[in-house]
Each structure stands twice: as C-alpha cells, then as structure tokens.
Amino acid sequence: MKFTVSQAALAKALLVVTKGMATNSTLPILSGIYIRAHEGALEFQTTNLTISIRHKIAANVEEEGATVVSGKILTNIVKTLPDAAVTFEGFDRLVTITCDKSHFKLNTLDPSDFPEFPEFSFDRSIELPSELLGEMVDKVYKVTSKDTSRPILGGVLLTVEENVIRLVATDSYRLAVCDSTVSAVTDEPFRAIVPGATFHDVLSLPGMTETIFVGTTANQIVFSFGNTTYVSRKIEGNFPNYKQLLPASCATSVKIDVEQFSAALRRVSVIALANPSVRFDIDPDGKLMRLSASSPDQGESTEYLNVEVEGDPIAIALNYHYVFDCVNAAPQKSGLTLELQSAVQPGIFKAYDKINYLYLLMPVRM
Numbered sequence: 001m002k003f004t005v006s007q008a009a010l011a012k013a014l015l016v017v018t019k020g021m022a023t024n025s026t027l028p029i030l031s032g033i034y035i036r037a038h039e040g041a042l043e044f045q046t047t048n049l050t051i052s053i054r055h056k057i058a059a060n061v062e063e064e065g066a067t068v069v070s071g072k073i074l075t076n077i078v079k080t081l082p083d084a085a086v087t088f089e090g091f092d093r094l095v096t097i098t099c100d101k102s103h104f105k106l107n108t109l110d111p112s113d114f115p116e117f118p119e120f121s122f123d124r125s126i127e128l129p130s131e132l133l134g135e136m137v138d139k140v141y142k143v144t145s146k147d148t149s150r151p152i153l154g155g156v157l158l159t160v161e162e163n164v165i166r167l168v169a170t171d172s173y174r175l176a177v178c179d180s181t182v183s184a185v186t187d188e189p190f191r192a193i194v195p196g197a198t199f200h201d202v203l204s205l206p207g208m209t210e211t212i213f214v215g216t217t218a219n220q221i222v223f224s225f226g227n228t229t230y231v232s233r234k235i236e237g238n239f240p241n242y243k244q245l246l247p248a249s250c251a252t253s254v255k256i257d258v259e260q261f262s263a264a265l266r267r268v269s270v271i272a273l274a275n276p277s278v279r280f281d282i283d284p285d286g287k288l289m290r291l292s293a294s295s296p297d298q299g300e301s302t303e304y305l306n307v308e309v310e311g312d313p314i315a316i317a318l319n320y321h322y323v324f325d326c327v328n329a330a331p332q333k334s335g336l337t338l339e340l341q342s343a344v345q346p347g348i349f350k351a352y353d354k355i356n357y358l359y360l361l362m363p364v365r366m
Contacts, residue, residue: 001037001063001064001065001066001067001088001089001090001091001095002037002061002062002063002065002087002088002089002090003037003042003059003060003061003062003063003087003088004059004060004062004085004086004087004088005042005057005059005060005085005086005088006083006084006085006086007078007081007082007083007084007085007086007099008083009057009058009059010057010078010086011078011079012057012206012207013042013044013055013057014033014044014071014074014075014078015205015206016044016053016055016205016206016207016228017033017044017045017046017053017054017055017071018033018046018071018075019046019051019053019201019205020045020046020047020048020051020052020053020230021033021046021048021071021072022047022048022049023048025048028109029068029109029113029114029115030047030048030049030115031070031071031072032046032068032069032070032071032109032114033045033046033068033069033070033071033074034046034066034067034068034111034114035066035067035068035069035088036065036066036111037059037061037063037064037065037066037088038061038064039061039064040058040059040060040061041056041057041058041059041061042056042057042058042059042061043055043056044056044057045114045117046071047114047115047117049115050232050233051198051230051231051232051233052115052117052118052230052231053228053229053230053231054117054228054229055227055228055229056227057227065090066111067090067095067108067109067111068108068109068110068111068113068114069095069106069108069109070106073106074106077097077104080102081099081100081102082099082100082102084099084100085099086098086099087099090108093107093108093109093110094106094107094108095108117229117231118220118231120215120217120220120222120231121217122215122216122217122222123216123217123218124188124190124191124192124215124216125213125214125215125216126160126186126190126213126214126215127211127212127213127214128160128165128182128211128212128214129182129210129211130203130208130209130210130211130212130225131210132165132180132182132354132355133165133203133212134203134204134208135355136165136167136178136180136355137156137167137199137200137203138200138203138329139167139176139178139329139355139357140156140167140168140169140176140177140178140196140329141156141169141196141197141199141200142196142325142329143169143170143171143174143175143176143196143325144156144169144170144171144195144196144197145170145171145172146171147171150172151235151237152193152235152237152238152239152240153170153171153172153240154195154196154235155169155193155194155195155196155235155239156168156169156193156194156195156196156199157169157191157192157193157239158190158191158192158193158194158199158214159189159190159191160186160189160190160191161189161190163181163182163183164179164180164181164182165179165180165181165182166178166179167179168239168242169196170240170242173319173322173361173362174322174325174359174360174361174362175242175245175358175359175360175361176326176329176357176358176359176360177242177357177358177359177360178355178356178357178358179355179356180354180355180356190214192214192216192221192234193234193235193236193237193239194221194232194234194235195232195233195235198221198230198232201230202223202230205228205230207225207226207227207228208225208226209225209226211225212224212225213225216234217234219233219234219236220232220233220234221233221234245346245360246348246358246360247339247341247345247348250311250339250340250341250348251311251312251314251340251341251342252282252284252309252310252311252312252313252314252339252340253309253310253311253337253338253339253340254282254289254307254308254309254337254338254339254340255307255308255309255335255336255337256289256305256307256335256336256337256338257305257335258327258330258331258332258335258336259332260305261305261327261336262324262327264291264303264305265278265291265303265320265323265324265327266324267301267303268291268292268293268301268302268303268320269293269301269320269324270301271293271294271295271298271299271300271301272293272294272295272301272320273295273297273298274295274296274297275293275294275295276319276320276321277293277317277318277319277320277364277365277366278291278292278293278317278318278319278320278323279291279292279293279315279316279317279366280315280316280317280318280338280347281313281314281315282307282309282313282314282315282340283309283313284309284310284311284312284313285313287306287307287308287309288304288305288306288307289304289305289307289309290302290303290304290305291303291304291305293320311340314340314342314343315343315366316340316342316343316347316363316366317343317363317364317365317366318347318361318363318364319361319364322361323361325359326349326359326361329357329359330349330351330357330359331351331353331354331355331357333353334351334352334353335351336349336350336351337349337350337351343363343366344363345363346360346361346362346363347360347361347363348360348361349361
C-alpha cells in the first residue's frame with residue numbers, strides 16, 4: 001500500500017472519523033482507524049460497535065491496500081505536521097509516514113480483523129436542510145437524560161409531517177420542543193428516536209453539505225452527506241406522550257426580554273450555590289417580576305425586572321441551571337413568554353421565530 005495525500009485533507013478526514021473510535025475498549029482494533037487506498041481515493045472507517053463512520057477523500061494512490069493504525073497516535077501525528085504532502089507506505093505490519101522532514105514508523109493491526117461496515121436497507125428515508133436541523137438539535141439535545149436505565153430518555157424524537165420538522169427531548173424534569181416549517185420534503189410521515197449525543201455529533205461534523213440524508217432500518221439510523229456516512233443504533237421503544245403535559249391555557253403569562261432576564265438571573269444565581277433554586281414572584285399590578293435566591297451560608301440576592309404580565313399574581317421556584325439552558329437556546333430577538341399555572345405545576349417558556357421553541361420545567365420546593 002502506498003499513497004500520498006495533503007495534510008489538510010487528512011486532518012479534516014481524521015476529525016470526522018475519530019468521533020466513531022472506541023475510547024475505553026479492551027479490543028485494540030476498535031481504537032484504530034481502518035484506511036483503504038483504492039482507485040484514487042482513501043476510505044477511512046471507525047466503529048465502537050454502537051456507531052460506525054465512513055469517510056472518503058481523494059488521494060494519489062500508487063499501490064492499493066488496507067491497514068489499521070492507532071487512531072490516537074495518527075491524529076496526534078497529523079496535527080503536528082506542516083501543510084504539505086503526506087506519504088504513507090505500508091508493508092507487513094508496519095506503515096511509514098513521511099511529510100517534509102518528518103518520518104514516522106507505526107505498528108499496524110490486521111485490517112481483516114476490523115468489523116465490516118454495516119449494510120442497510122431503509123424502511124424510511126428523508127432529506128433535510130442541514131443548517132436548520134443543526135440549529136434545532138442545538139436547542140434540545142442537552143435536555144436528554146444521561147440515565148442509562150431509561151435509554152428512551154437519552155434520545156431526541158425526530159418527526160417530519162406535513163412540512164413540519166419537530167424535535168422533542170426530555171429527561172423527566174424538563175421538556176424541550178422545537179419545530180420549523182420547511183418546503184415539502186416527504187409525502188409520508190417520518191419518525192425516529194436518535195441518541196442525543198449522536199444527533200449533535202453528526203450535525204457538528206466538518207464538510208457538512210446543504211442537505212443531509214436520514215434513513216432508518218429496523219434497528220439503525222443512518223446519516224449521509226457528501227462523502228460521509230454515519231450509522232448509529234436507533235433507540236427502540238415508545239417516546240413519552242409529551243403533548244399531555246401541555247395545558248390548553250395558563251393562569252399567568254409574562255413576556256420577558258431575553259438579554260435582560262439572562263443578566264438578572266446570572267446575578268441572582270451567584271448566591272444559589274448549594275441550592276440551585278431561584279424564586280420567581282410575578283406582580284401583575286406593578287408589572288414586575290422579582291427574582292430571588294437565598295443561602296444559609298452566603299446570604300440573599302434579589303433582582304427586579306419590568307415585564308408585561310397578564311393574569312394572576314403567582315410565585316414559583318425553578319432550577320436556575322435548567323432555566324439557563326432554556327435562555328441560551330431561545331432566540332434573542334423574539335423574546336420569551338413564561339406561562340404559569342401554579343407554584344406546583346410546570347412553568348412553560350415559549351418563543352416564536354423561524355424555529356418555534358417550547359421549554360417545560362418542573363418547579364422545585366420554595
């Protein structure tokens with residue numbers, strides 16, 4: 001095997017496929033990158049047996065072949081190389097890497113031991129605008145649960161129906177929903193539960209094209225764009241019926257300026273170290289929202305905001321860490337609306353823009 005490729009193209013390819021490498025596996029082959037030189041192109045593959053990534057780039061291939069090298073070592077080497085041609089030459093269980101005045105000789109693994117890339121036949125498939133989908137994923141994926149005992153809550157529900165893309169995530173303490181209207185992309189409804197971290201990783205990969213292909217099989221979800229194919233296990237099960245949590249009306253509605261609210265919340269929460277709870281007192285007559293926090297060891301903090309209020313006076317306490325996640329995801333210009341029922345029922349933040357956003361948060365004890 002012998003080929004030459006530019007350092008920039010190689011570094012970009014490694015940035016894509018290293019997302020699929022196993023980090024703590026007892027099988028060394030899963031920590032490696034499979035490289036195949038064939039017909040003027042290089043094919044890179046990685047897998048941790050849960051996700052598999054394949055990426056192709058053009059190269060000057062003098063002698064075809066395949067090898068598996070340590071992903072960590074190869075990535076560290078390529079990062080340090082100058083922007084020049086990099087030549088690989090493999091023989092037996094060794095590969096030499098030459099770039100300018102640098103020369104490396106690495107031990108390799110048998111490529112025949114590397115797991116085969118998954119084959120798939122799609123039940124459903126769809127092509128979606130990647131930039132829009134990426135923005136939507138950023139708004140919800142942090143709400144997924146890290147509790148492995150309930151894997152369904154670690155997923156993001158993706159649905160496309162009647163030209164509306166909707167993403168939903170929940171960890172049972174909070175719920176995030178965002179949707180956006182797009183031009184016709186499918187005649188049939190599309191539905192899949194995608195692992196939250198996987199969804200975010202895919203849309204963050206370099207080389208993303210204007211649209212991304214999404215396909216599902218019985219137990220896999222496949223993302224494809226440009227020269228990259230990303231395959232992940234699909235989360236099986238029934239996603240919680242989140243719609244039953246959303247009330248048809250509210251007792252109090254508060255319109256909030258996102259920038260002012262975020263700054264005020266940040267100041268008040270400095271006190272809330274041991275107890276991440278901030279109290280919201282809504283005064284419709286004075287058109288005020290009072291934010292307050294207290295700590296037996298640190299003291300108290302209070303902030304007042306002028307707001308537009310409709311409805312009854314009400315008080316509720318919310319976890320400020322979770323509120324910040326909402327504020328950071330909400331569009332800055334359109335503003336937020338906080339809808340409340342009572343001190344013991346969830347608070348619901350809403351924002352309407354190109355991407356409509358809803359964030360439901362369970363209260364904490366005052």
